[in-house]
Amino acid sequence: MSSDVRLPGPVPVAGAGDLPEVFTAALASVSGEAFRAAGAAEAAQRLLEAVPPDGRPWFVAERELAQALGQHLPVTWTDRTGLAECQVSLTAAEWAIADTGTVGLLLDARQPRACYLLPEVHVAVCRTNALLPTLSDALLRLGERDQLPTACVFVTGPSRTADIEKTIVIPAHGPKRLIAVLLDEI
């Protein structure tokens, strides 16, 4: 791109702080939940406490992080055809963004476009070392890829609406709960 007019570089964020802490607080402020676990077994245990299985199947994305957790869960798995009826969708986030409590998902063959929207609860698993200070950092990483996946999404909290007298109602069309799992090690 020609650059006779200069485009700005990233705007640094003042005082990024301890990223997992900032992330958890930011997500809590938008009615999301987050916890950090040392390994997949521990994460699965805590997830079962947070979301007791109700008999409906869970969707587990075909990604390493999601599968690692899924293996420890006593639930039946469904593929994408069962998305509308399942209780939980377990996805893998590429990045988590501390500043806003956001998880960034790539949507492709192994993680369909609708998977984070249809089930009642969305659980996004992210490596703790994939925590970034701001959205700009994640976008820079995304832009470095040879080609973007045809869809990606940044999710900040469960779906909501405030269209009736500005009263916040959760959920709107998407999930009722968003749980982010920060995983130190698989």
Add this chain to the structure above:
Amino acid sequence: MSRRQDFARSLADLDLRRKMAVSMAQALGHRAARVAETPEWEALRDAAQAIRAYGLTHLDEMLAQFRHQLEARGARVHWAADAEAANRLILDVLRARGVTRFVKGKSMATEETRLNEALIAAGLDPVETDLGEYLVQLCGDRPAHPTAPAVHLSRQDCGRLICQHLGAPYTDDPTTLSLMVREDLRSEFLRSPAGITGANFAVAETGTVVIVDNEGNQGLVSALPDLHIALVGIDKLIPRLQDLGPLLRLLARNATGQTLTCYTTLISGPRQAEDADGPRELHVILLDNGRRAMLADPTARQAMTCIRCGVCCNICPIYSKVGGHPYGFTYPGAVGSIWAAFLSADPGAEELAHICSLCGACSEVCPVRNELSHTLAAMRRRRHRPWAERLGMGALAAVLARPSLYRLGTRLLRWAHPFRRLGAAVPPIRGWTLGRELPHPPSRSFQESHRRWGGHRRE
């Protein structure tokens, strides 16, 4: 003039005034809290302004790159010179695939082209899925605010509309109502053959359509159906993916006081062979409809950098009293008044430049530092002014330029004040005095007091 009457009617609607006062104050309060906790706020504004200014001089280059990237992934990109062309393109695509009923995400561009009216006239059946738009569609109205379309409806209004539509017993509880709509629309999403959205940004570098929303409906509209059509104003182009960073952070913080909107969806093509799902067909329609004319106008072009956060509406002393409807144009408020001069088919739209009080509050808050009131003032100056106004302003200029005349004038004003109501009888003056009260002049002017306190007069 009917637009003037529309404003007068809204201004006299005390119920509307109450609703507007509550929601505008709330929106501004949320925003202020975000500004306070974002130390890099001004740096973000600088970045946003620079990114959008770049777009003003590189539009064609960005459009070409955007199109090239998207087409390389198998999307179809179309140009639409005006609203009619855009609606026809969309109708053709839908018809060719035998689509009748389909879902829509919130999009101001489709409001601008009056897409729903055109499609309904052609026998199609669009279903709005954003709760605000759903409500607006139910009452056969038009959105009253760029980011809060149903801001003019009370919870009782919403309760009546939704319960009647779904044949349910009346309730005005926002949670119950929202869940009823969620239930109703779920099945529409799952069976819809097509989805239509707008876009908040379009990234040239990567050929990406960016849509933000809170409800999750935009993601469903663009993921589940087999066909996705996005109507994108050519003002939405931005050069690089990373430019979304400052723009999105500012957009959410200004518009709703959120740190980021719930969902930011980035779409860079239709389903590829290796993808699990997504529409097989993606059509992106790039809409001009007067935007190039605005870009070619050195006075108004800056308004093209607007990111539609709506904060210039919320803070406007006029908009915040009357809401969006009396403006009679898709985009209300100060920036809408500029856009209307180029985009509206209504020749009276230029009159909107005269609605503004020129207080400049909007320029102070605009995330891309649009000088809205300066632009409006400049647009006024080049309009033909009525003889009475020219005469009055000429007389005022003559008086203000001559101190002796000015002093005489202030004295005259004091004597004439008791007869001020007579002005209402004189037609050209009447328009001015009808809604305004001439303040009582003080018994001594500033200059007289100054002299009395021993100040010196300089002439």
